[in-house]
Amino acid sequence: MTNLDTVGLHEFMQRRKTLFCYSGPLTEELLTTISNPVRHQLTENETPEAIANRVFGVFIEQAQNIIRYSSQKTRAAGDSVGTIAISYIDDTFLIEAVNQISSTQKSALEKTLLELSLKDQKDLRKLYRQRLKDGPPEDSKGAGLGFIEMARRVKRFEFDFNDSEDNPMFVYRGWVE
Amino acid sequence: MRFEKTQRTPLVEMSNSHCLIVGECYPENISEWSQPVLAALEDCVGTQDSFDVDIELYYFNSSSAKFLFDFFEFLDDKADEGVSIVVNWRYRAEDDTMQEAGEDFEEDIENCTYNLVEAEPADA
Numbered sequence: 001m002t003n004l005d006t007v008g009l010h011e012f013m014q015r016r017k018t019l020f021c022y023s024g025p026l027t028e029e030l031l032t033t034i035s036n037p038v039r040h041q042l043t044e045n046e047t048p049e050a051i052a053n054r055v056f057g058v059f060i061e062q063a064q065n066i067i068r069y070s071s072q073k074t075r076a077a078g079d080s081v082g083t084i085a086i087s088y089i090d091d092t093f094l095i096e097a098v099n100q101i102s103s104t105q106k107s108a109l110e111k112t113l114l115e116l117s118l119k120d121q122k123d124l125r126k127l128y129r130q131r132l133k134d135g136p137p138e139d140s141k142g143a144g145l146g147f148i149e150m151a152r153r154v155k156r157f158e159f160d161f162n163d164s165e166d167n168p169m170f171v172y173r174g175w176v177e
Numbered sequence: 178m179r180f181e182k183t184q185r186t187p188l189v190e191m192s193n194s195h196c197l198i199v200g201e202c203y204p205e206n207i208s209e210w211s212q213p214v215l216a217a218l219e220d221c222v223g224t225q226d227s228f229d230v231d232i233e234l235y236y237f238n239s240s241s242a243k244f245l246f247d248f249f250e251f252l253d254d255k256a257d258e259g260v261s262i263v264v265n266w267r268y269r270a271e272d273d274t275m276q277e278a279g280e281d282f283e284e285d286i287e288n289c290t291y292n293l294v295e296a297e298p299a300d301a
Contacts, residue, residue, distance in 0.1 A: 028205035028206070029205070031205075032184060032185055032205065035184065035185070036184070048271070049269070049271070049272065050271055050272050050273055050274065053235070053236055053272065053274055053275075054274060056236060057236060057238070057274070060203055060238050061238065061239060064238070064240070125277070125281065128242075128281070129281055129284065129285070132242055132243060132246045132281075133246070133285070135243075136243075145239035145240075145242055145243070146239045148239070149238070149239040149242075153274070
């Protein structure tokens with residue numbers, strides 16, 4: 001067990017100022033359970049309610065993306081596996097999510113997020129309303145609004161695909177301040 | 178009719194003349210939660226000449242936005258048919274997210290009277 005560096009894990013989380021992290025199978029039931037401590041953590045730093053709501057909003061969308069789209073499933077229940085974390089660094093919240101996706105999902109996701117990253121708040125707002133009217137795109141299990149919603153709530157976001165294995169890992173980071 | 182508040186769904190109270198929605202909305206399964214609410218709305222609106230709606234949400238997720246859109250679309254159609262409908266979208270002071278959301282829905286409403294109302298701050 002020596003290579004399982006438990007103290008190192010603790011120190012790593014402390015050092016990167018991660019106030020909440022979950023890694024493993026994620027379900028809507030579990031999301032209900034972890035929502036409360038997440039909310040609680042967000043009020044710890046006397047965060048203004050509007051900011052806390054924005055962080056919480058991005059967190060919920062990221063969690064539901066993992067639940068809906070992660071291609072890594074548990075063997076028995078088929079639950080989606082992913083990692084989600086909230087950190088608080090220099091008065092800025094960082095909300096991160098990582099999950100495996102299929103290579104077919106990758107190109108559509110990349111295109112969507114590239115387009116969103118080029119839009120300003122006014123355009124994002126317009127796009128959100130348009131998408132509400134038009135309904136979800138065919139490949140969406142939600143309303144197709146999640147990434148637009150997140151882009152509206154964050155100061156900036158980054159995304160990445162870690163292609164080291166057959167199935168790419170999708171990484172999304174959003175900063176709220 | 179009353180739909181009790183849960184951790185992830187708001188309180189909904191519905192009568193023939195009034196609908197009240199208060200709380201947070203990010204249900205585990207949006208259609209499972211919203212279908213009975215929309216069905217109740219269909220039963221209530223139009224039984225009298227007028228219908229008032231008070232909505233005060235503190236957070237809703239993107240899946241719930243579609244429910245709210247359908248909710249307002251139904252009300253606007255009913256108002257077009259002649260029911261006098263007033264919608265009060267309440268948001269807490271400084272909650273710009275919910276204020277913007279209220280403004281977004283307002284843009285698609287043509288036939289209801291729609292008011293954006295700044296509500297008391299948190300825990301009031």
